Amino acid sequence: MSRTTRDYLWVGALAAVVAFAVPWFLWRNATVVAGLPVWLWWHVGWMLLASVTFYLFTRSAWDRLMTGPIADRTGGSRDG
Numbered sequence: 020m021s022r023t024t025r026d027y028l029w030v031g032a033l034a035a036v037v038a039f040a041v042p043w044f045l046w047r048n049a050t051v052v053a054g055l056p057v058w059l060w061w062h063v064g065w066m067l068l069a070s071v072t073f074y075l076f077t078r079s080a081w082d083r084l085m086t087g088p089i090a091d092r093t094g095g096s097r098d099g
Contacts, residue, residue: 029080036069
């Protein structure tokens with residue numbers, strides 16, 4: 020997969036995380052599961068999914084279009 024394709028996939032992932040963060044379709048739904056409203060369970064699950072997505076982003080695409088010195092895990096700089 021080319022770098023440009025991966026970049027577009029990350030943009031799509033970001034758009035999906037933002038678009039579905041607020042469950043508009045669950046408003047006025049009074050269903051309760053395990054003592055909590057369904058919309059609250061949606062938020063819990065969505066935050067877990069967003070956390071995993073952000074973790075994967077930091078591992079694979081964090082340095083996209085970034086400038087300046089970047090420190091490696093040992094505290095040194097990769098730029099010199």
